Amino acid sequence: MSILSTLTPSAPTLTAELVRPGDAGYDTARAAWNLAIDQRPAAVAYPETSNDVAAAIAHARQNGLRVAAQGTGHNAGPLGSLADTLLVRTDRMRGVHIDPARRIARVRAGTLWAEVVEAAATHGLAALAGSSPDVGVVGYTLGGGLSWLGRRYGLAANHVEAVELVTADGEHRRVDHKDEPDLFWALRGGGGDFGVVTAIELRLLPITQAYAGILWYPIQRGSEVLHAWRELTRSQPPEELTTVGRFLQLPSISEIPEPVRGKSFVVVEAYHVGDRAQADELLAPLRALGPVNDTVQTVPMPALSHIHMDPEFPVAGFGDGMTLGHLSVEAIDALVAVAGPEAAFPLLSVEVRHLGGELGRARPRNGALASLEGEYILYAVGATPVPELEAPVSSQVQAVIAAMIPWRARRSYLNFAETQRDPGTFWDALAHDRLKAIKAAVDPDGVIRSNHPVE
Ligand SMILES: Cc1cc2nc3c(=O)[nH]c(=O)nc-3n(C[C@H](O)[C@H](O)[C@H](O)COP(=O)(O)OP(=O)(O)OC[C@H]3O[C@@H](n4cnc5c(N)ncnc54)[C@H](O)[C@@H]3O)c2cc1C
Known part of the structure; x- marks a missing residue:
C-alpha cells in the first residue's frame, strides 16, 4: 500500500491512504461485504477525516475519475464497473456520540448499526436500525431505512436531524431543515448521489425493550402458516407490531446454531413494542398451529x-x-409454490415483511422517500460460496420475483434493490424530478456516483 500517494504529480495531495491495482492490499481494499461482487475500482481511498474526503474528491477530479462512497458494500451489486472510479471507503471514519438530553446520535460515516444500537441502549434509547447489525448506518439511512419499528415510527431517513457531507466541489456542508433544505430533503431517501456523507445526526426513541422472536414450523406447513400470517397482517394489527412470513432453508455450516443447522422451516417473526398481552393475543392463532419452537420473548432493544x-x-x-x-390468498399460494417445500432450488431465505402504518404516511416534513408504497416487501436471497451456485441461485431469486409480479407495487425500495433499476421506480415522478434538479445543481459534472443514481 502507498501512503500519501498521488496518481499524477500535478494532482492535489491526498491525505488519505490510497491503494491501487498492483498494490499488495488491493484485493482486500476492493472487497465488498457481498463477496460475490468483484469490484475493481481505479483506486481505493481510506479517508479518516472530512478534510481527507475533500482532498480525495479533488484528487479524483484532477485525474478524471468519478467518486463512489462505500461503507460496507452490502449493496455494491448495482454499482457496475468502477474502472473510472475512486472508491472512497469510510471504514476508518467510525464512531457514535449520543446526546441523551436531546436524544440525538451523531454517527460518523463508516459506523455500523450495531455500534449505534449498543451505544443508544446504554442511555435507554433506541434507533431505527434494520435487521442486520453490520449494515452501514449512512448507506441504510440515505436509502430510506426500514426498521422493525417502521410501522410505528416510519422510515429512518425521516428521523434524520442533520447531514454533514462533502460535495463534488469539495465544499463541506451541514444541511438540515433550515440550512440547504433542498439538499437535506434529497439526502433523506434519495440515496448516495449527492456527495460523500461524513456524518449524520439521528433522532432516537425512548424505548428499552421489545417482545420479539420467531415462531418456527417445519417447511411442509408453509401453506397453512403463511395463510394464517396473512390473516394476521390483514386484521389491521396495531402499528407497534411488525411481522415477517418467511421460508428459511439453512445450510449445514458451523455458523448456524446446531438445532436448526441444515434444516428447512417456514417461520413467522414478530417484533412488538408495546403491551405484551396485546401481542400475545395477536399471535395466539399462530401459536395455536403448534410451532416446533417459539422464541418470542421480552428482549432488550439490541x-x-x-x-x-x-x-x-x-x-x-x-x-x-x-x-x-x-x-391475496392466491399470492400466498404462488409464494408457497415457488419458494416452499417444492421449490425448484432451495434459497437460504425468502421473506415477506409487513409494511403499512407510519411507513405509508407521507408527512410534509419527510424527505425524498416520504413513504413506502405497498403493504408488504419481499426479499429473496441465496448463498453463493462457490461460483457454481451463482447461476441456480440467481435464477431461483428471479423465479420468486417473477412469480410475485401480479402483486407488485408500482415503486421499488432502493435499499432492497440489489440489481440495477430504472430510477423512476424508486420515487414518485415529482420527487424524482426534484432529485434530478438537485443533483444537477450540486454535482453538475456527475462526479459522485451511487449504486442507484437518480439519473
Ligand atoms: C443482510 C442485509 C440485511 C439488510 N437489512 C435491511 C433492513 O432491515 N432494512 C433496510 O432498509 N435495508 C436493509 N438492507 C439493505 C441495506 O440498507 C442497503 O444494502 C444499504 O445500501 C447498505 O448500506 P451500506 O453502507 O452498508 O452499504 P454500501 O454498499 O457500502 O453502500 C450502499 C450505497 O450507499 C451510499 N453510501 C454509503 N455510504 C455513503 C457515504 N458515506 N456517502 C454517500 N453515500 C454513501 C452509496 O451510494 C453506496 O453505493 C439489508 C441488506 C443486507 C445485505
Missing part, C-alpha cells in the same frame, strides 16, 4: 439486530427485493 439471523460477517450471495401492493 437483541432486535440479531433475531433475523442476517450474516454478521462478509458472505457471497445473490439477493433481490420487490415491494408488493397487497397479498
Whole structure:
C-alpha cells in the first residue's frame, strides 16, 4: 500500500491512504461485504477525516475519475464497473456520540448499526436500525431505512436531524431543515448521489425493550402458516407490531446454531413494542398451529439486530427485493409454490415483511422517500460460496420475483434493490424530478456516483 500517494504529480495531495491495482492490499481494499461482487475500482481511498474526503474528491477530479462512497458494500451489486472510479471507503471514519438530553446520535460515516444500537441502549434509547447489525448506518439511512419499528415510527431517513457531507466541489456542508433544505430533503431517501456523507445526526426513541422472536414450523406447513400470517397482517394489527412470513432453508455450516443447522422451516417473526398481552393475543392463532419452537420473548432493544439471523460477517450471495401492493390468498399460494417445500432450488431465505402504518404516511416534513408504497416487501436471497451456485441461485431469486409480479407495487425500495433499476421506480415522478434538479445543481459534472443514481 502507498501512503500519501498521488496518481499524477500535478494532482492535489491526498491525505488519505490510497491503494491501487498492483498494490499488495488491493484485493482486500476492493472487497465488498457481498463477496460475490468483484469490484475493481481505479483506486481505493481510506479517508479518516472530512478534510481527507475533500482532498480525495479533488484528487479524483484532477485525474478524471468519478467518486463512489462505500461503507460496507452490502449493496455494491448495482454499482457496475468502477474502472473510472475512486472508491472512497469510510471504514476508518467510525464512531457514535449520543446526546441523551436531546436524544440525538451523531454517527460518523463508516459506523455500523450495531455500534449505534449498543451505544443508544446504554442511555435507554433506541434507533431505527434494520435487521442486520453490520449494515452501514449512512448507506441504510440515505436509502430510506426500514426498521422493525417502521410501522410505528416510519422510515429512518425521516428521523434524520442533520447531514454533514462533502460535495463534488469539495465544499463541506451541514444541511438540515433550515440550512440547504433542498439538499437535506434529497439526502433523506434519495440515496448516495449527492456527495460523500461524513456524518449524520439521528433522532432516537425512548424505548428499552421489545417482545420479539420467531415462531418456527417445519417447511411442509408453509401453506397453512403463511395463510394464517396473512390473516394476521390483514386484521389491521396495531402499528407497534411488525411481522415477517418467511421460508428459511439453512445450510449445514458451523455458523448456524446446531438445532436448526441444515434444516428447512417456514417461520413467522414478530417484533412488538408495546403491551405484551396485546401481542400475545395477536399471535395466539399462530401459536395455536403448534410451532416446533417459539422464541418470542421480552428482549432488550439490541437483541432486535440479531433475531433475523442476517450474516454478521462478509458472505457471497445473490439477493433481490420487490415491494408488493397487497397479498391475496392466491399470492400466498404462488409464494408457497415457488419458494416452499417444492421449490425448484432451495434459497437460504425468502421473506415477506409487513409494511403499512407510519411507513405509508407521507408527512410534509419527510424527505425524498416520504413513504413506502405497498403493504408488504419481499426479499429473496441465496448463498453463493462457490461460483457454481451463482447461476441456480440467481435464477431461483428471479423465479420468486417473477412469480410475485401480479402483486407488485408500482415503486421499488432502493435499499432492497440489489440489481440495477430504472430510477423512476424508486420515487414518485415529482420527487424524482426534484432529485434530478438537485443533483444537477450540486454535482453538475456527475462526479459522485451511487449504486442507484437518480439519473
Ligand atoms: C443482510 C442485509 C440485511 C439488510 N437489512 C435491511 C433492513 O432491515 N432494512 C433496510 O432498509 N435495508 C436493509 N438492507 C439493505 C441495506 O440498507 C442497503 O444494502 C444499504 O445500501 C447498505 O448500506 P451500506 O453502507 O452498508 O452499504 P454500501 O454498499 O457500502 O453502500 C450502499 C450505497 O450507499 C451510499 N453510501 C454509503 N455510504 C455513503 C457515504 N458515506 N456517502 C454517500 N453515500 C454513501 C452509496 O451510494 C453506496 O453505493 C439489508 C441488506 C443486507 C445485505
